Amino acid sequence: MATLHTPLFEEHKKLGAKFTSFAGWEMPVQYRGVVTEHKAVRASAGLFDVSHMGELIVSGREAEKALNFLTSNDVTKLSDGKAHYSAILNESGGVVDDIIVYRFSSEKYLVCVNAANSTKDYEWLIAHNRFDAQIDDRSAEYAQIAIQGPRSEEILRNVCPDLPALSYFHFAQIELFGAPAVVARTGYTGEDGFEIFLPPALAVQLWRALLTSGEKYGIEPVGLGARDSLRLEPCYPLHGHELSDDISALESGLGWVVKFDKGEFIGRDALLKQKQAGVPRALVGFFIEDAGIARHGDRVYSNSNAVIGHVTSGTKTPTVERALGLALVSAECKAVGTEIELEVRSRRLKARVVKTPFYRRS
Amino acid sequence: MDFPKNYRYTKDHEWVELQGEKATLGITQFAQEELGEIVFVELPSVGDSFSKGDSICVVESTKAASDVYSALGGTVSEVNGILADQPELVNSHPHDKGWLVKLEGVNAAEFEGLMSADEYRNLIESK
Numbered sequence: 001m002a003t004l005h006t007p008l009f010e011e012h013k014k015l016g017a018k019f020t021s022f023a024g025w026e027m028p029v030q031y032r033g034v035v036t037e038h039k040a041v042r043a044s045a046g047l048f049d050v051s052h053m054g055e056l057i058v059s060g061r062e063a064e065k066a067l068n069f070l071t072s073n074d075v076t077k078l079s080d081g082k083a084h085y086s087a088i089l090n091e092s093g094g095v096v097d098d099i100i101v102y103r104f105s106s107e108k109y110l111v112c113v114n115a116a117n118s119t120k121d122y123e124w125l126i127a128h129n130r131f132d133a134q135i136d137d138r139s140a141e142y143a144q145i146a147i148q149g150p151r152s153e154e155i156l157r158n159v160c161p162d163l164p165a166l167s168y169f170h171f172a173q174i175e176l177f178g179a180p181a182v183v184a185r186t187g188y189t190g191e192d193g194f195e196i197f198l199p200p201a202l203a204v205q206l207w208r209a210l211l212t213s214g215e216k217y218g219i220e221p222v223g224l225g226a227r228d229s230l231r232l233e234p235c236y237p238l239h240g241h242e243l244s245d246d247i248s249a250l251e252s253g254l255g256w257v258v259k260f261d262k263g264e265f266i267g268r269d270a271l272l273k274q275k276q277a278g279v280p281r282a283l284v285g286f287f288i289e290d291a292g293i294a295r296h297g298d299r300v301y302s303n304s305n306a307v308i309g310h311v312t313s314g315t316k317t318p319t320v321e322r323a324l325g326l327a328l329v330s331a332e333c334k335a336v337g338t339e340i341e342l343e344v345r346s347r348r349l350k351a352r353v354v355k356t357p358f359y360r361r362s
Numbered sequence: 363m364d365f366p367k368n369y370r371y372t373k374d375h376e377w378v379e380l381q382g383e384k385a386t387l388g389i390t391q392f393a394q395e396e397l398g399e400i401v402f403v404e405l406p407s408v409g410d411s412f413s414k415g416d417s418i419c420v421v422e423s424t425k426a427a428s429d430v431y432s433a434l435g436g437t438v439s440e441v442n443g444i445l446a447d448q449p450e451l452v453n454s455h456p457h458d459k460g461w462l463v464k465l466e467g468v469n470a471a472e473f474e475g476l477m478s479a480d481e482y483r484n485l486i487e488s489k
Binding site: 030036295345 | 401
């Protein structure tokens with residue numbers, strides 16, 4: 001498969017980025033350094049190229065009905081200009097992908113999907129769509145840039161002075177450099193921030209304008225490395241780690257975006273049964289007490305040496321400054337304070353289940 | 363980049379300084395730059411024995427853990443304890459204060475067989 005580049009690839013090279021291969025794209029993993037970039041986002045602002053993500057448009061007379069059947073959250077609760085976090089579930093209640101749904105009108109929605117699942121999600125939705133609604137993959141028509149951090153709004157307003165007031169999970173359609181763009185108050189870092197969808201031809205202009213406008217605030221371009229440490233601190237899940245086709249949405253802690261009362265949707269029956277029988281596994285946060293770092297795939301043991309699960313994500317994070325992570329474990333072991341052991345290479349590290357999230361913005 | 367002339371080097375970007383039958387090991391400036399900001403170093407225990415090429419130490423960034431291979435055979439006589447609190451020393455001072463492990467009972471012939479500073483520089487520049 002050929003490697004894909006976003007419209008900002010040359011900009012990343014100019015900024016001295018180190019690259020990695022992600023979902024078929026060559027993406028910046030870091031510029032000045034993961035820790036530096038992470039701290040900049042929490043202290044002032046960071047700029048992310050997220051153009052690799054997918055954008056699907058669901059439109060037509062039954063767009064709302066279609067989405068309500070195909071996703072877990074209640075689409076009827078959206079209004080024009082509002083968005084919500086949701087999941088595409090399979091019949092077993094597992095997560096095909098986690099998504100954000102944006103309502104333009106009752107007959108037009110944008111669904112933002114993970115880069116790694118773009119094609120899979122599109123094909124899934126097409127295969128399960130039995131409504132008078134059309135589903136189009138418009139990913140090639142959108143570049144996406146995220147600005148995240150406490151100074152995001154000031155920096156963005158310098159570039160877009162006519163941006164209307166936006167509350168969290170709301171979005172506006174604006175004219176940017178003479179073309180239509182969507183600015184949403186959403187993000188994946190746990191800080192205030194915006195995600196901007198715009199024509200690929202304008203991506204470089206916006207990227208440079210935001211870096212220039214943000215210079216006096218100490219804005220940094222941020223790669224996938226810090227994107228991961230940033231999302232882990234507020235415990236945002238990542239598909240392929242905390243979420244997957246064979247982990248139920250209830251096990252992953254997505255119960256809050258599964259609306260059983262909204263009517264029929266794919267995965268409803270399986271999850272209802274699971275809720276009634278007792279959800280067998282749970283996602284927990286842990287701090288490691290011995291010296292070491294646990295990572296995705298490391299086995300988790302109870303303190304009586306039984307295998308109880310595995311680490312879904314783990315690292316030592318720059319703001320919380322501890323070796324920590326998330327693990328999927330047997331539900332009996334999910335109580336805060338539970339002592340566990342993590343198998344890291346051939347060592348066992350003592351750890352304990354802690355309250356989540358690890359970080360909340362002030 | 364500056365590579366001390368009295369050190370020897372490996373193609374896996376480790377350096378060795380020989381002092382009689384003792385040697386000090388670390389990773390090079392090139393390696394620390396490739397790895398990024400180091401947040402944790404897993405060091406061996408004093409008394410552990412290693413052969414040339416064994417994984418002797420693990421250096422970790424937020425993103426990944428990387429093995430450091432022993433450039434020589436020997437027994438660990440000392441580890442750099444400061445790295446527990448200041449792992450970033452490996453980034454800022456890879457060739458001196460950020461040393462990793464000291465070995466004793468090393469073989470001078472094994473040391474001589476490693477790359478010189480010039481050979482190592484050629485290797486990096488050809489990358």
